[in-house]
Amino acid sequence: MAPFRSVEPGQSFPALEEQVLERWRARDVFGESIRRREGAPPFVFYEGPPTANGRPGSHHVLSRVFKDVFPRFKTMRGHLVHRKAGWDCHGLPVELEIERELGISSKEDIERYGVAEFNARCRESVLAYVEEWNRLTERIGFWIDTDDAYLTMDDDYVESVWWALKEVWKRGLLEEGRRVVPYCPRCGTALSSHEVALGYRDVVDPSVYVRFPVRGEDGVSFLGWTTTPWTLISNAALAVASDVTYVRARVGDETLVLAEALVERVLGEGVPIEARMPGSELVGQAYVPPFPYIDDYGPRGHTVLEGDFVTTDEGTGVVHTAVAFGEDDFRLGERYGLTVINPVREDGTFDERGGPFAGRFVKDADPDIVEALRESGRLLRSERFEHAYPHCWRCGTPLLYYAKASWYVRTTAIRDELLAANEEIAWYPAHIKHGRFGKWLENNVDWALSRERYWGTPLPVWRCESGDHEVCVGSVAELSELAGTDAVPSDLHKPYIDDVTFPCPDCGDEMRRVPEVIDAWWDSGSMPFAQWHAPFEDGDTFDERFPADYICEALDQTRGWFYSLLAVSTLLYGRSSYRTVLCLGLILDPEGHKMSKSSGNVVVPWDVIERHGADAFRWYYFTSKQPWDGYRFSLETVGESVRQFMLTLWNTYSFLVLYANAGEVTPPALNEADSDGFTDLDRWALSRLQATIELVIDRLEDYDTTLAGRALAAYVDELSNWYVRRSRRRFWDGDPTAFSVLRHCLVELSKLLAPLVPFVADEIYENLEASEPSVHLCDFPAYDPTHRDEGLEAAMSTVREAVELGRAARAQAKVKVRQPLGEAIVVAREGEQAAIERLAPLVLEELNVKRLRFVTDADELGEWELKPNYRALGPRFGKRMPQVAAAVGALDARSAAATLRSGGSVGVAVDGHEHALGADDVQLVLRPREGYQLERAGGHAVALDLELDDALRREGLAREVVHAVQAARKGAGLAVEDRVELALSGDEELLEAVRAHEGYVTAETLAVELAYAGTGPGAVTGHSAQIEGREIAIGLVRTSGHGS
């Protein structure tokens, strides 16, 4: 009976993976992998929730496979790794999708449509693609519990978020404030700074230089500059820097006041300067604003003020200030008591205070405003200015900066704690910690928390009508207490929650909830506790699983989830909620551009999976490069990883199964195998396995799949192209030890590979071992130094080098490997010679030579040259290196080489002092003599004796015949184990060669009979071949019996 299920050499990996998935389902392998670790030390993973209102793309596959690989590894290493899925449900993107579906585009439309119905549609849509996400998640082998996913829109989740907000509120860190915020006039809501960060685009705006005539001084104007002409309607003051030097510059018949440093850039060269003065002297002067529509800014309105933000980097050094539309402007206004007047409506159009521009969208009004300035003579110059300007990250509308009332979490109050918490986080790559993320934390601004929208966690703040009292509600129970149990709706979202009112405990007036919902980033940042509905239930679970040992998302989450997680947990617990974070790069197309739907360059993950399979997809992401550098990605690049790695692995495995089945060899477990029967090659394969285990564990513990994967690929290559290649004879002969070793190596390899390529690893394990229901229930291999033999590894490496040189020499001489040669002459040091002698049979077979002859003195092949070993001598001699190099070059190479080879040292004179150099201080390089067929690498060389006698020639011909017969067997479609009757006829010299090596020929070709009679009757096939111009005819008949 065949010991193993037979293996298809041309197996389709995608099809195989489907079968493996089926097996995992049937055996509930994922569930079992967790159950088996009950009570084991936990390794905590947090899932950053995606939003499932769109189809998953290749970049999602990237983060999901990296989320998968380390939990799998840690599970096999003995940890309990719970993996709870989650979905981010709230937020503007969801609302926008519904607006699109409904064909509406404003808040009024939504109100008209009905908030209850609108939110109901959001609730549905947010899970519209969950099914596809789950299907993809399973298909790529991302093990995560999707059945028990947390949803940020669940009432339990919302309640936990409320609890967190109340904690913050109790500390006085949640408050309403009026600040200038980035505001999207289309979406009708303010954006947080991390949302703003998502939407910068290069745009061309007008750049205008405007005269602000000084009151009471004809012909003299302050020269201001702005790229937002529409804010000139609201000009309230000018700001200057008190310590900057300003000038009165004469231009034509007028005088302009601006910073001296900018005169040349703005007005050109050679402009006459009438006077110089510090900015402080300008403060207090009154001027005429560009437009007359608004003039009640208070006593300091339309005068020059001192502003610490004024620089001479750009513009004129005289800064136009519109109190409502810029952060600096607003602060200046607060300082000098300017009235805040905002003539722009929430939809971005001027109200009636905008004069002739009333009703127009501010950005659209820019050209006409510039024109009006030109007509009134206020415009000095108008240019176009290209710069990055923030746009709404979802709808693309240019953002406006408004002074607005908005709710803030005062994260600036805990900046130092944030920085301290960051110190405890291990970042991959490391530079993010003090670079991108650390700098972001240092420049922390308060978190603009509220959104004047509909679909989100309602901000749980109730206020009485006077606005004098407010209460933040931290739980459903608290709300019931305040408003009565019946009053609490079954759905905590708008609009229902807004119906909940209660009398103010302080003044008795009715309290109503403020209208806002909160930033969805706060939701996701709350997942460490909210996913368990902590602290209301499952507080123990939370305690056990906080903080996370590992999280992983793409780089764009630096200011997203990475920040919101850190901020929320630092506010609540004073520490980070994650210990290690892996930060992935972006997916680019082959040209290095970001993949996006609009560019049409996206690679759909399903295409990759159908063509190459999930393992190949994973392998590509894990090993092709450091994952944070970004990927230049295409279907083809994944295909390469299949060819190079997956196929080599599969072929090695299929080789084992093929010959084990053919020979009906059931390989004994390694520890039951006869270890005395191990060959050096066996010991080498086992030693290299241990080396690989050691390295892979080290790398994966350091979150490095790249080097772990590359080490595994190197081992697979060694196993296939050296161990198996050099051991084929033993497999054909059914040597159980060889089978045992190879099986052991493949089984251990399957465990090492399991976290990375879980499908193929499981398939190999299932067929070769199967003592567990899945490889994923095994322990990760432990490093076992008793199977390590580093001396043997070094020797083998020397041997492989010698073989390479010999092969190169053959190729140079154009002598086929099939033709045996008498002798290979090897130049080697003593240690190398010992290594090669120990493993001589490998070299003899691989090079197809009869003998090895070693020469240490290379005289007959070439001559030695001595070169200094800079690495060794550099630190010793420093500046004197050139002299040392010269002295080494001047040595008599031959005698020095002999001395060094025998362990002695040679002396060189430098600066009149004698210095002894040992063997490690110089390199011996062989310079080949003309006319020898010699390949060398450093001090190593192999030459071949090309002389052929009749015996060698006959043997070469016999091998040619075998080769021809094998081709004929293959051509006839025979299985490798089929026995044949063989008939040969043709050229007499060929037949002579066969007769001389009859045993060899019949053994190689599995011929039970050999006749020299041509193609007899009943021959399965008749082939003929040409060997060195001679004809041979080959007849084959498959015999019944063995192998059928």
Place this chain on the structure above:
RNA sequence: GGGCGAUUAGCUCAGCCGGUUAGAGCGCUUCUCUGAUAAGGAAGAGGUCCCUGGUUCGAGUCCAGGAUCGCCCA
């Protein structure tokens, strides 16, 4: 304008603490091996290691300045 990262063969990427002759894979040309392989092997073509300075006996590697690309911030 500031921060972070990148720049090495036609393509995708290695290159540790600085060591003198910069590598691999893919692709290309030629040859070869095969009783597992879609594979393997050999040779060849293909490089101003982005540029300019500096430090050093010695720089792809370290430092400074610049260029280009990407991301982020303003």
